[in-house]
Amino acid sequence: MNANARPRLLVIDDDKKLCRLIADYLTPMGYEVSMAHTGPEGASQAAGSAWVAVILDGMLPGMDGFEVLKRIRKTSDVPVLIAHRARRRGRPDCGAGDWRGRLSAENFFNA
Numbered sequence: 001m002n003a004n005a006r007p008r009l010l011v012i013d014d015d016k017k018l019c020r021l022i023a024d025y026l027t028p029m030g031y032e033v034s035m036a037h038t039g040p041e042g043a044s045q046a047a048g049s050a051w052v053a054v055i056l057d058g059m060l061p062g063m064d065g066f067e068v069l070k071r072i073r074k075t076s077d078v079p080v081l082i083a084h085r086a087r088r089r090g091r092p093d094c095g096a097g098d099w100r101g102r103l104s105a106e107n108f109f110n111a
Helices: 016-029 039-048 065-075 105-110
Strands: 008-012 032-036 053-057 080-084 098-101
Touching: 008 016, 008 039, 016 032, 032 039, 039 065, 053 065, 065 080
Parallel strands: 008 032, 008 053, 053 080, 080 098
Antiparallel strands: none
């Protein structure tokens, strides 16, 4: 990444309102935020570029977030935060850097 490049963050979530909220919050902080709304789209984007971090929903259309994470881990050790309704103990070996209970767009940054 060159000295003037903005750090790139990938948000993979089918909740487009939440994706837009995350982008609106982080863009003024200097991040370039890209979005994917299905599992296959997210896996493809994650593999195709260098990211500083990925925010990943556990339940996605086309491929669940845990399968997306497995594919990410085949080629990258990028930090991944999973947002999912299930408790962590249900997926302790998934390889995520952090785990948060699923939040709505309104309270994502207040957690």
